[in-house]
C-alpha cells in the first residue's frame with residue numbers, strides 16, 4: 038500500500054532504477070545548464086507569484102470568467118515582463134507557459150500576429166506610428182483574415198478595400214454574409230484595431246489580397262465605430278478564454294497610409310506597385326506555423342509526463358492469482374501505447390528546435406532582400422506544422438485514454454491540454470491543405486530531379502535507387518531505419534507523380550490530374566515529413582555532444598520512434614518488397630525489446646522535461662505521485678459540493694418522488 042505523504046514508493050523506485058542522470062537530459066533538451074536554470078527561474082517566478090494563485094481553477098470557471106480571469110493574467114504577464122525586462126521571446130514563453138498554462142490568451146493574437154505583421158510588412162513610417170501604441174496596449178489588435186465563407190482559399194476572400202483617389206482613402210466593405218470576418222482571435226470584445234486582409238481594388242482593377250489597418254472601436258469608450266459590427270462568435274470546443282470574433286464592415290473609410298506598404302503599394306493617384314513576391318504577405322502565417330511545432334511537442338510532452346507518472350503509480354489486476362497487482366506501466370499494451378508517444382514528444386521537440394532556428398535564419402535572409410529560400414521555408418513549416426499537430430493531438434488523446442476513467446476528469450489536466458492543442462490542426466492552414474502545399478513542393482522537386490537539376494540537401498534522398506532493398510539486420514542500425522523512411526517517401530513521391538502523369542496521358546488537364554491524385558500526394562507529403570523528423574531525431578542523438586548514458590538511453594528512444602513508425606505503417610514499407618518478411622519479423626521483435634529497454638527509464642524521460650506541478654495542473658501527473666489524495670481533494674473542492682443539498686433537490690427531485698410533474702407542463 039502506497040503512503041499518502043512524501044513521494045509515492047513506486048514512483049521513488051522508478052527514479053532509483055533509471056540508467057541516466059535526469060538533470061543531464063534536461064540540460065540537453067533545453068540547450069545547456071544555464072538555459073535550464075533560467076527556465077526554472079522563470080517558471081518559479083510565475084508559479085510562486087500569489088497573483089496567479091488567487092483564481093479558482095479553470096475547470097470551475099464559467100465562459101465569461103474564463104475570459105475575464107485569463108485577460109487579467111495576460112495583462113499581468115505583460116506588466117511583469119516589462120518590469121522584469123523579459124525581452125527575449127523564449128523568456129516570455131517560459132514565463133507565460135507557467136503563469137497561464139494552456140489558457141489561450143485574450144491578447145495573444147496582438148502579440149503573436151498583429152505586432153509581428155506590422156514589424157514585417159509595415160513601412161518604417163508605419164512601424165514608427167503604430168508599434169509604440171501597440172506596445173503600450175493603446176492599440177490592441179488582431180489578424181483578421183478568415184471569413185465565414187473562406188479560411189483556406191485566401192485568394193477567395195470577399196472583403197473589399199477600394200481606393201478612392203479623391204480623398205486618398207480606402208473604403209472597406211463586407212459585401213455578403215459569407216464575407217464577414219469570422220474566427221479571428223480576440224476580435225469579439227478585446228481589440229480596438231485589426232489588420233484586415235481584403236481584396237484591393239484600385240483604378241478599377243482587382244490587385245489581390247492585401248493587409249489594411251482598421252480601427253474598429255473607439256479608443257475611449259471601446260464602442261464599435263460607425264460602419265462596424267463586431268462581436269464574439271459564441272462557445273467553442275475549447276478556447277473559452279479567447280473571444281474569437283466576427284466583423285462586418287460597411288463603407289468604412291481609412292487613410293491610404295493604413296495599407297501595409299512595405300512591399301506592395303498604392304500611390305496617391307491609385308497606381309498599384311507590386312511586391313517582389315506575392316506570397317510575402319503570407320509571412321505572419323509562416324511565423325505561427327513554425328511556432329506550432331514546439332507548442333504541439335510541449336502539449337504531448339506534458340501529456341506523457343502525466344500519463345507515464347500515473348501509470349507508474351496506478352496498480353490494477355493481480356498478474357498471477359493472489360499475487361500483487363501490477364503497476365499498469367508494466368503491461369506491454371500500456372507501454373506500446375505510451376512509449377512511442379514519449380519518443381514522439383522528443384522527436385517533435387527536436388523538430389521544433391530545428392524549425393525555430395531555420396525560421397530565424399531564413400527570415401533574416403528575406404529581410405535582407407534574398408527571397409530564394411521562401412519556398413523551402415513554406416514547405417518545411419507547413420509540413421512540420423501539420424505533422425506535429427496531428428501526431429501530438431492524437432497522442433494527447435491516447436495519453437488520456439491510457440489513464441482510464443480518471444483521464445476523463447478535468448482533474449487529470451489532460452482535457453485542457455487536448456482542447457488547447459487540437460485547433461493547431463485547423464488554424465494557420467488546415468492540415469490536409471498544408472500537406473498538399475508540401476506535395477506541390479515535392480512535385481516541383483521531382484521535376485527538377487527528372488531534369489537533372491540540383492536539389493536542396495534535405496531533398497537529395499529522392500535520387501535514391503528505388504530497386505535497392507533494405508540493409509536491415511538484427512542489429513537494427515539507425516542508418517538502415519532512416520534509409521527505410523527515405524525509401525518509402527521517395528517511392529510515394531514517384532508514385533504520386535506517376536499517377537498524375539497517367540491521368541494527363543489519359544487526356545485530363547494538369548488540374549484534373551492533380552485533383553485525381555490528392556490522396557496519393559498527401560501520402561507522399563506525410564511520408565516525407567515522417568522521414569524528415571526521423572532523420573532529424575537520429576542526427577540529433579548521433580551528432581550532438583551529451584553525457585554518454587543519456588546518449589545511450591536517447592538512442593533507444595530514437596530507435597523506438599523509428600521502428601514503431603515502420604511497424605504501424607507497414608504497408609507503405611513493404612509494398613515494393615523493400616523489407617522481406619524476415620526483416621519485418623526482426624523489426625517487430627525489436628519493437629518489443631525496445632519497450633522493455635525503455636521501461637526502467639520511462640519516468641526519468643518524463644521527469645527530464647522538468648515541468649513543475651503548477652504547470653501540469655494534474656492530480657494524476659504530480660511529481661510525488663500522491664494521486665488518490667489529490668483526486669479526493671479535487672472532488673471535495675468542486676462547486677457542486679459547496680452545499681450538501683442542492684436547491685434542485687427541492688425543486689425537481691422531491692416533487693418527482695411525490696409524483697408531481699406539474700412544473701414541466703408549465704413549459
Ligand SMILES: CC(C)(COP(=O)(O)OP(=O)(O)OC[C@H]1O[C@@H](n2cnc3c(N)ncnc32)[C@H](O)[C@@H]1OP(=O)(O)O)[C@@H](O)C(=O)NCCC(=O)NCCSC(=O)CCCC(=O)O
Pocket residue numbers: 145149180182183188189190191192222316317319320322323325411412415464465466467470474477478
Ligand atoms: C493554401 C494556400 C497556401 C494557397 O494559397 P494561394 O495563394 O491560393 O496559392 P496557390 O495559387 O495555390 O499557389 C501556391 C503557391 O504559393 C506558394 N506559397 C503559399 N503560401 C506561401 C507562403 N506562406 N510562403 C511562400 N510561398 C507560399 C506555394 O509554394 C506555391 O508556390 P508555387 O506556385 O508552387 O511556386 C493559402 O490559401 C493558405 O495559406 N491558406 C491557409 C490559410 C491560413 O493559414 N489561415 C490562417 C489564418 S490566421 C490563424 O489561423 C491564427 C490562429 C492563431 C491562434 O489562434 O493562435
Ligand SMILES: Cc1cc2nc3c(=O)[nH]c(=O)nc-3n(C[C@H](O)[C@H](O)[C@H](O)COP(=O)(O)OP(=O)(O)OC[C@H]3O[C@@H](n4cnc5c(N)ncnc54)[C@H](O)[C@@H]3O)c2cc1C
Pocket residue numbers: 146180181182183186187188189190219220221222276281460463464465466467468469470473
Ligand atoms: C481556434 C481557432 C482560432 C482561429 N484564429 C484565427 C485568427 O486569429 N485569424 C484568422 O484569420 N483566422 C483564424 N482561424 C481560422 C482558421 O485559420 C481557419 O479555420 C483555417 O485556416 C481553416 O480554414 P476553413 O475554416 O475555411 O476550413 P475549410 O477550408 O472549410 O476546411 C474544411 C475541409 O475542407 C477541406 N479542404 C478545403 N480546401 C481544400 C483543398 N483545397 N483541398 C483539399 N481539401 C480542402 C479541408 O481539408 C477540411 O477538411 C481560427 C480558427 C480556429 C479554429
